[in-house]
Amino acid sequence: MDLHLLVDNLTNPALLFFFLGLLAIRLKSDLEIPQNSSKFIALYLLLSIGFKGGQELSHSDWTSEIGWSLLAGVLLAIVVPIYTFFMLRWRFSVSNAGAIAASYGSVSAVTFVTAISFLEMENITFGGHMVAVMAIMEAPSIVVGVLLMSLFDKENCGKANIGQLMKHSVTNGSVLLILGSLVIGYLASDAQAEGIKPFTTDIFKGFLAVFLLDMGITSGKKIGALVKKGWFALSFSIIIPIVNGCIVAIGSAFFLSNLGDRFLLAILAASASYIAVPAAMRIAAPKANPSLYLPMALAITFPFNITLGMPLYLCLVQVSL
Numbered sequence: 001m002d003l004h005l006l007v008d009n010l011t012n013p014a015l016l017f018f019f020l021g022l023l024a025i026r027l028k029s030d031l032e033i034p035q036n037s038s039k040f041i042a043l044y045l046l047l048s049i050g051f052k053g054g055q056e057l058s059h060s061d062w063t064s065e066i067g068w069s070l071l072a073g074v075l076l077a078i079v080v081p082i083y084t085f086f087m088l089r090w091r092f093s094v095s096n097a098g099a100i101a102a103s104y105g106s107v108s109a110v111t112f113v114t115a116i117s118f119l120e121m122e123n124i125t126f127g128g129h130m131v132a133v134m135a136i137m138e139a140p141s142i143v144v145g146v147l148l149m150s151l152f153d154k155e156n157c158g159k160a161n162i163g164q165l166m167k168h169s170v171t172n173g174s175v176l177l178i179l180g181s182l183v184i185g186y187l188a189s190d191a192q193a194e195g196i197k198p199f200t201t202d203i204f205k206g207f208l209a210v211f212l213l214d215m216g217i218t219s220g221k222k223i224g225a226l227v228k229k230g231w232f233a234l235s236f237s238i239i240i241p242i243v244n245g246c247i248v249a250i251g252s253a254f255f256l257s258n259l260g261d262r263f264l265l266a267i268l269a270a271s272a273s274y275i276a277v278p279a280a281m282r283i284a285a286p287k288a289n290p291s292l293y294l295p296m297a298l299a300i301t302f303p304f305n306i307t308l309g310m311p312l313y314l315c316l317v318q319v320s321l
Contacts, residue, residue, distance in 0.1 A: 005311040009118060014209040015306060021216020022303075033214040041211045043177060045113050048200045049131060050178040054185020055193050056128025066129045068255040069265060073133040076248070076269050077140035081105030084240060085148045091232050092292075094153035099281045099288035102145025103297045104240055106273035107137045109178065110215065114306045115267040117208055119260050122314070126260030128185075134268055135179050138276050145277075146284045175276060212306075219299045226295035233292065237272075237300035245270030245309060249316035259317055266313040270305055272297035 009015060024031040033041075060066070081101040088097035112134050119126055185193070193200075226233060249266035256262045274297040281288050 005122070005314055006308070008121060009311050010307060012118070012121060014114070014117060014205060014212050017209045018212040018216040018219075018303070018306065021213045021218075022220045024217055025220025032217060033210065038211070038214045041207050041214070042110070043173075044207055045204070045211060046109060046178045047181045048204050049109075049113055049116060050181025051185035051188075051193075051196075051200050053128040053131030054182040055188065055190075056126075057132070057182070058128075058186045058188075060127060060129065065256055065258065065261070066127065069127070069129060069133050069261060070136065072248075072252070072255070072265060073137045073268065074140055076244075077105050077107075077137040078144055079105075080244060080269070081141045081144040081148065085145070087240075088236070089152075093287075094149055095285045095288040096292055098145045098149035099277070099285050099290075100236075100293045100296060101148065102141050102281065103274070103277045103293050104244075104272045104301075105137075105141030105144060106277045107134055107268045108271035108273055108297070108302060108305075109134065109275070110211070111267060111271040111302060111305050112264065113208065114212070115264055115310055117205060118310050118314075119263065124260045124263070124314075125258070126264055127258060128182075130261055130264045131178060131182050133265065135175055135182070137268060138175050138273070141273075142277060142280045142284070145281075149285055215298075215302070219303060222295040223299040226292070226299055229292055233296055234300060237296045238304055241270040241272070241301050241305060241309060242312075245305075245313045246316055249313045250320045252317070253320045259321070262317045263310075263314050266317065267305065267310065270301075270309055270313065272301045274298040274302065 021031075081098075081104070084104050085097050085101035088100050092100065116126070226237075245266045248269040249262065252262040252265050256265070274294055277297075278290055278294050281290070281293070
């Protein structure tokens with residue numbers, strides 16, 4: 001791994017605010033971000049990324065690489081839940097295995113946003129279509145996870161049908177906002193986009209820093225519950241992202257040439273959902289334990305990806321050009 005990439009990432013102010021949040025919990029501080037403010041910032045980040053992605057897409061010609069990126073995203077959202085489900089069945093119930101598998105087949109929008117900030121810090125370009133890739137990876141993994149639970153344990157699976165879950169996935173606030181912002185950014189002219197640039201671009205990193213502070217506080221609160229679950233859950237939360245991210249970082253060289261796009265696809269493969277999937281699992285798998293799959297994605301996988309994971313995947317993408 002290129003040492004300067006690691007140093008640049010670990011000294012990134014936004015990431016340091018994440019560590020500050022962890023430290024606040026460790027010191028039992030009363031530091032917190034109001035819930036309404038945190039939700040607003042999350043919505044802002046998704047809006048900004050979607051809009052800028054739409055702008056980039058409007059200036060791009062449709063190429064085979066865009067098609068391959070979209071196809072790769074869908075395949076990852078299907079394959080990852082399947083193979084991880086059977087690994088998880090060694091130690092967990094069908095419901096828990098299905099919920100965790102769906103989480104790791106889906107994606108983390110916040111990890112994606114942080115990865116884009118990392119690319120901008122390294123002056124690496126990427127295609128606006130990668131925002132669409134992220135958005136379409138939410139639903140397939142949820143459907144696959146529920147199908148696996150239905151196949152292996154019909155009694156313990158929730159009664160929500162696939163149609164309801166698909167609708168819930170597509171109308172999920174984060175998915176709907178980023179897709180809608182992508183379309184709006186695509187339709188907006190350069191002059192119109194310039195008019196709101198101070199909002200969509202200039203203040204982005206400041207809001208990201210505050211949001212990561214909140215994520216650090218949240219992660220610090222949840223990591224204790226996960227530690228009680230044993231070493232298997234902890235190991236899975238790190239090893240699976242590394243495996244997925246590294247395979248995609250290297251394998252994407254066969255169908256993608258843009259370094260930034262390959263890196264973002266790798267980070268999507270390595271990330272785990274802690275927003276959309278938990279919301280869906282409340283309906284689909286009420287017997288799945290949220291104190292298991294939520295901390296795994298948020299308290300372990302998310303911090304790993306934004307600290308050590310991103311420099312690792314970028315290094316692999318660079319050496320496999």
